[in-house]
Amino acid sequence: MDSVDRDIINGLQGGFPVCEHPFRETAARFGIEEAELISRIQQLQQEGFISRFGPMYHAERLGGGLTLAAMAIAERDFGRVTRIVNAYPEVAHNYRREHEFNMWFVLATESPARIDSVIREIERQTGYLVYNMPKLEEFFIGLKFEV
Amino acid sequence: MASASAKPVPRLDIVMSEATVYRPDEKDLLIIEATQGGLPVSPTPYHDIAEALDMDPEDVMQRVRTMQEHGVIRRIGIVPNHYKLGYTANGMSVWDVDDRHIRELGRKIGRLDFVSHCYHRPRHLPEWPYNLFAMVHGRNRDEVFSKVKTIADMLGDARREYQVLFSTEILKKTGLRLS
Numbered sequence: 001m002d003s004v005d006r007d008i009i010n011g012l013q014g015g016f017p018v019c020e021h022p023f024r025e026t027a028a029r030f031g032i033e034e035a036e037l038i039s040r041i042q043q044l045q046q047e048g049f050i051s052r053f054g055p056m057y058h059a060e061r062l063g064g065g066l067t068l069a070a071m072a073i074a075e076r077d078f079g080r081v082t083r084i085v086n087a088y089p090e091v092a093h094n095y096r097r098e099h100e101f102n103m104w105f106v107l108a109t110e111s112p113a114r115i116d117s118v119i120r121e122i123e124r125q126t127g128y129l130v131y132n133m134p135k136l137e138e139f140f141i142g143l144k145f146e147v
Numbered sequence: 148m149a150s151a152s153a154k155p156v157p158r159l160d161i162v163m164s165e166a167t168v169y170r171p172d173e174k175d176l177l178i179i180e181a182t183q184g185g186l187p188v189s190p191t192p193y194h195d196i197a198e199a200l201d202m203d204p205e206d207v208m209q210r211v212r213t214m215q216e217h218g219v220i221r222r223i224g225i226v227p228n229h230y231k232l233g234y235t236a237n238g239m240s241v242w243d244v245d246d247r248h249i250r251e252l253g254r255k256i257g258r259l260d261f262v263s264h265c266y267h268r269p270r271h272l273p274e275w276p277y278n279l280f281a282m283v284h285g286r287n288r289d290e291v292f293s294k295v296k297t298i299a300d301m302l303g304d305a306r307r308e309y310q311v312l313f314s315t316e317i318l319k320k321t322g323l324r325l326s
Contacts, residue, residue: 009232014222018208018215020191034190041188041225052226054186055211057179061219063168068268070275086319094319097239097312101275104239104312105319131271133280137250139257139265146260147232 001049004030005040006147009049012041065112067134069119071103071126078102081126090118101131169217174202175210186223229263234284237314238291240298241277243270243307249279252302256281261294276308288313 007030017025024034032040044050059066073081078096085091085105094105109115119130171179177200186192193211197204214220229237244252249267256279257265264282281298285291295311 009225009227012225013227014224016186016223018193018211018223020194020204022192023190038188038190044225045188048228048231050225051228052185053188053224054182054184055214055220055223056226057183057214058219058221061169061217062171062179068266068280072274082318091319092321094317095314096316096318097314099310099312101312103318104314131275133268133271133275135266135268137253137267139253139267147227 001044001047004032005044005049008037008040009044009147059108063111065107065109065115067107067115067132069105069107070101070131070133071128072101073103073126073128077126077128081128084125085122088118088122090114169214169219171214171219174206175214177202178207178210178214229284233286236285236288236291238283238285238288238295238311239314240281240283240295240309240311242279242281242298242302242309243276244279244302245305245307246278248305252305253279255301256298259294259297261285262298277310283311 011029012026016022019025021034023037027034027037030037041050041053045053071081071085081103082094085103086094088107090107090109092106092108094103096102097104107115107118109118115132115134119132123130178196181196181200187195189195191204193208194204197207200207211220211223215223229235253265253267256262259281261283262281263284264280266280267278268280270276270278283291283294283298285294291311291313295309299306299309
């Protein structure tokens with residue numbers, strides 16, 4: 001990864017144009033040609049520096065349900081509960097964190113009502129409580145992660 | 148690695164109104180389905196999508212623009228992989244903040260360039276007293292802690308308890324499936 005790659009990652013986290021030749025329109029900003037921008041992004045994707053390239057959709061705006069849920073699981077049950085939770089296609093991300101609340105997952109469902117039913121099913125299958133922490137407000141200022 | 152120059156200008160106070168729900172029609176849903184995993188990295192990505200869906204490219208691009216205007220598409224671009232880029236410490240800082248000040252403070256915290264997500268979420272008393280969440284990324288835990296200290300100072304008197312929950316394992320990671 002060189003300084004041009006870093007400029008691309010920093011400069012293209014939003015604002016990719018919607019037109020016939022969007023890379024051509026963007027390349028000049030990084031002082032390179034269209035073909036080079038395309039091959040650099042492909043390379044960054046292949047090497048895993050970029051996890052995604054494209055439109056980021058807003059689930060709730062589409063009428064879907066989205067929430068963050070947490071569980072406090074005893075160490076001896078952690079593997080079993082992980083398998084149950086991860087088996088739900090509605091579970092998009094699941095992280096282990098260092099805390100008594102040691103499992104944190106994002107639920108994305110087709111309808112808001114489905115959130116509650118998935119949570120109840122997980123509680124019934126695992127025997128553990130699920131703490132539902134939907135966002136009440138988002139303080140969103142665009143993505144600005146810099147490398 | 149971080150450079151002070153060319154910092155994107157923060158877009159202030161884009162707070163979502165949850166009331167507006169855009170109803171995508173069948174063609175929109177096809178576009179969403181085809182692009183939620185990403186755009187083709189090719190000279191004419193929207194035209195490629197249109198061809199795959201047997202749609203008119205102008206129609207596809209117009210629909211993408213409309214979805215952007217309605218906030219259905221938040222933005223179009225790169226999602227960096229923090230871990231791979233060396234930001235291996237991921238701390239979810241959680242704060243018990245006076246409800247009367249949470250909006251004003253949340254907006255300030257969300258504006259910090261090292262906070263990738265910032266939300267007001269419900270407490271679950273007594274086990275979970277925290278109502279403000281701010282995700283902080285750093286190259287190591289010390290870097291995260293020093294950034295968390297900055298947040299603590301900004302919150303001042305409105306702050307009661309807080310904690311930083313570090314992630315130790317990704318148990319599952321897939322893209323959000325929307326349709």
